[in-house]
Amino acid sequence: MTNGRLKTVNVARPEISRNLLAKRYLQNNEKTWDDVVMRVARHAGRKTGRTREFFEAVYSGKFFPSRMAYMGTPYPFASSCFVFPVDDSLMGIMGTLTDACQVQKYGGGTGYNFSHLRPKGEVISTSGGEASGPVSFMGLYHNAMEVVHRAGKKHAAQMGILNCDHPNIMEFIQCKDKEGAYWTFNISVAVTDRFMEAVKNNRDWDLQFKGKVYKTIKARDLWEYIVQHAWHNGDPGVIFIDTVNRNNCYPEPIEACNPCGEQMLPPYVSCNLGSIDLSRFAMDGQVDWKGLEEVTRTGVRFLDGSVSAAFWPVAKIQERTRKFKNIGLGVMGWADMLILLNIPYDSGDAVELGEKVMKFINDAANDESRRLGGGKRKNTTLTSIAPTGSISLLAGCSSGIEPVFGIVTMKNTYVGSFRGLHWIFEDIAKKRGFYSEEMVERIAKEGSVQNLDVPSDVKRLFKTAMEIDWEWHVKHQAAFQKYTDNAVSKTVNLANSATVEDVDKAYWMAYETGCKSITVYRDGSRQVQVMDAKDVSREKCPNCNAILFMKDGEQVCVTCGYKPDKSGRVSEVKPMADEAAEQTVRRRPMRVNGATYRIETPMGSAFITVNHDSDGNPFEVFVVIGKAGSELTGMAEALGRLVSKFLKLDGRVGGKERVEMLIDQLSGIGGGRSVGFGPNKIRSLPDAVAKALMLHMGMVSYQVEGKDENGSVVQMAMPLPVKVGGNGYGQAPLFLAKKADICPSCGEGTLTFEEGCKKCYSCGYSEC
Structure with a gap:
């Protein structure tokens, strides 16, 4: 290492996840990564005799085609x-x-x-x-x-x-x-x-x-x-x-694109995709241009051969795709390459290098296509930067041209879960002598190194996606788009505090710098109750303060069901039960008192508010956890509503007994993970609700009173470590508990939105 620069060969990379292979890639009697790669190489090489060349490119980790699960099967559906x-x-x-x-x-x-x-x-x-x-x-x-x-x-x-x-x-x-x-x-x-x-x-x-x-x-x-x-x-x-x-390479106009926007296509045309891991070509502080050219040519030959061997369920698509022979060779590991070259993502040097790298790849791809075509370009399109979904997890590199998403990861194995760092950060920290377990703990909790006692040059290199200004996101997209035949799939990440004006500027900048499309995502914006900018006025529900939406031509609250009647008077929220049942539910007073408890759970920090009636008995419960608008947040809200409804019911059972019944039913409910030990162990979100009720009733004691990120007083039930991982499938940024959603495949809270697509850092699930 010299001045923070690393020899790629000396840095320990993440291993291929066996569970990710088993879940997404292994077919029939396959047992190893070698088996998968050989099947994939034979798929693209059987008509050209290049099976060994393709095997070495994929096995080395330099090139990964999309759709590897299908290649070489009876139905080799190779287009994305x-x-x-x-x-x-x-x-x-x-x-x-x-x-x-x-x-x-x-x-x-x-x-x-x-x-x-x-x-x-x-x-x-x-x-x-x-x-x-x-x-x-x-x-x-x-x-x-x-x-x-x-x-x-x-x-x-x-x-x-x-x-x-x-x-x-x-x-x-x-x-x-x-x-x-x-x-x-x-x-x-x-x-x-x-x-x-x-x-x-x-x-x-x-x-x-x-x-x-x-x-x-x-x-x-x-x-x-x-x-x-x-x-x-x-x-x-x-x-x-x-x-x-x-910039249309096709002989007919284009009106539409695929779901993530990297493929602008005429009707009844598909595209085969593959990506080069750029981090493999950063050596001794320099770009390995010779190696990059070799893998680019191999990638073109692979994808061209894949088109010839592929299966399509619609005849017209097969006819037109084979006619155009369009392929989409792209990149991933861009952020990792920059780190290895000691270049901050948010810098002019990074943007300049991005343009240079993509021009080099595009030129080499064009030359190789002409070789295959006997002097005439064989493929209508050659390059496209697609979401790398599970293949970047498989390769152990950063996604597409996105910045790094997290610094600390949870590595899961059959014998337990172990905390790990980004592979390059760990090497730098140990070689420069600032590595410590305490530092890893803080990064795990904060999701950032910017407030830690870390060398300033390292902080510059390891800014995460949300810490990089939106302008640099657009600049990188424009730089790569300049020398990409098709389009670039990228998410322009914005902080929750970003304004409408920021989005306006981002859209205009994308247009003026030659981007073909743009998608933005403001952190925490996909929710019913939006945190409004100062210049946006929204009418709120008088019952629960959620935003009122238009539905079937009238305003309604999708949270509690409130809607104004036609006379302008406030109409009562109609319960699902009949009139008699409605009278058994105690009405909420104008004001109630209570406390909010911060309790660490396997899904991240939960803020559980317990309000009580005049007799001191819990009356309602609100549960807040995870990224606003996520599946996890919805489930938490549902849990709070059901518990509150039960607490508000009149009946022969007293308030204290009712709480004890809830605690008895919710305590000890467990999932795949837990946090804490002994009496501090929390097995699930319902278990955390039971703990909050016990704290509120004085059945157990809390340790400290503190403040949350907004300065509000909360009861810190216990200082438990945040643990986010996933069923032994791979690696997940630990801070994802605050940013991620629940994966529909493995159920872990590690589903993130990157490159215009959702992907799971635990099991490799991808919606692309």
Whole structure:
């Protein structure tokens, strides 16, 4: 090591996770990573005689193709990305849905532009009825895909696009306002140069269909509506469709892309993807350009051979994909490469190198395609930066071109769970003498090294995604896009405190720097009760203070059920039971007293509020944990509601006895993990609720009174270590308890949103 720079060969990399292999990649009688790689290499090399070359590229960790679980099987479904047309006829709509279901069944992601569908309310000449509009047919596709799990275990992934001049554009933009609505879809608005010019100059903008103008609005009003919704919950993204078609390698126009946005495709075309681990080519503080060229050429040959050997469930897709021979060679491990080269992610040097690296790869790929084509470029597209999902976990490198997501990890094995550091950070810390177990504990708790006694140059290198300003996210995306045939899938991460103006600036910067699309995600924004910016006014529920949403044309609270009656008076929330049952529930007083207890759980820190009545008996319980808007948060809210309802019921059982019954039922409920030891052990969130009730009733004592991140007084029940891991599957950033959601595959709280896609750091599950 010299001045913090490391020889890649001297740094211990994470091993291939056996459980990740078993869960996602091993087929039939396969038992080892060697078996998987040989099957994959034979898939792409059987017609070219390059099996050994492909085996060495994948086995060395330098190149990973997507769809390895399918390659070399009886149905080698090797494509990840698909685009379908949606024509303005019932036969066209249903035909596309049928084909899309076939693709989703095998794990492919599908995208559509719904702009060819006539507006809502338009008269249908053949039947005399009225058209229901694009959003309603998106609902049809969504409902169908809810029951068609991708590859039998993944949830569906779709992209819905609508042009910025369609008469139903406002309805489209707000279709995902309600948490969980259209959850199988990502949505994006296709905006033109003419629209962006109209926004800049505050011009009028016609909403039209086939030449008929339905409404004229200010372009800037529409733009602000897009931006405000993106700030609110991440949807919609924006596709700069004229930029896409100015750089279109296909002989026909493009209108849509796949769910994560890295593949802008004509209809009935798919794409095979693969990624180079850039961290393998940082040697002695320099880029190994020769090695990078070799693996680039191998990657092109592999993906080209994979197209020839692949299976498609729809004949027209097979015909057109083999015609265009389009492939998508991309990268991952970019953040790790920068660290090995001693270059901070948020620096001009990093952006400059990113542009240089991608140009080098694109040029080498183009040259290799010409060699394969006898002097003529064989493949319509060659490069694309896709979400690396589980393959980056398999490779043990950072995702795509994203910054590092976490510094501390939990390594799980058959004999127990062990805390570990990012592989490069650990090497630097030990060689430079600042490593300590206390430091690891603090990083595990805080998810950052910025407030620790760590050398300043190391702090600069190890900023995490949320600690890097949004401008650098966009700059990196633009740098790689400049020399990428297709597009770049990337999430522009924003802090929860980011404003609508920040999103506006990010969208404009992406457009002006040549990005083909942009997606932002403001931390904690996908929730019902949003933390508003100062310049946004939202009407709140008088009962529970949640935001009121529009549903079926009237305001309702989706949290407690409140809605104003037509006379303007406050209507009571109707319970699910009958009138007699309603009278058995004690009404909440205007004011109650209570305490909030911070209790560490296997899913992270839970803040459990217990309020009591005038007799001192617990009256209601609120449970807050995890990232706002996540499955975990919803489950916690449901648990709190049920406990509160039970506490409020009148009956022969007294208040204290009622609490004791709850404690008896909730105590000791366990899951896959626990935190703490002896009397301090917490096995699950319900177990933590029982502990909070015991603390409130004085059955056990708490240790200290402290303050949370917002300065509010909370009871610190016990200083327990946060433990996040996962069933022995792999590695999970420990601070994910505060940021992640529950994985639908393994059930761990390590499902994160990166590269425009959700992936699990525990088991490798990916929605892409």
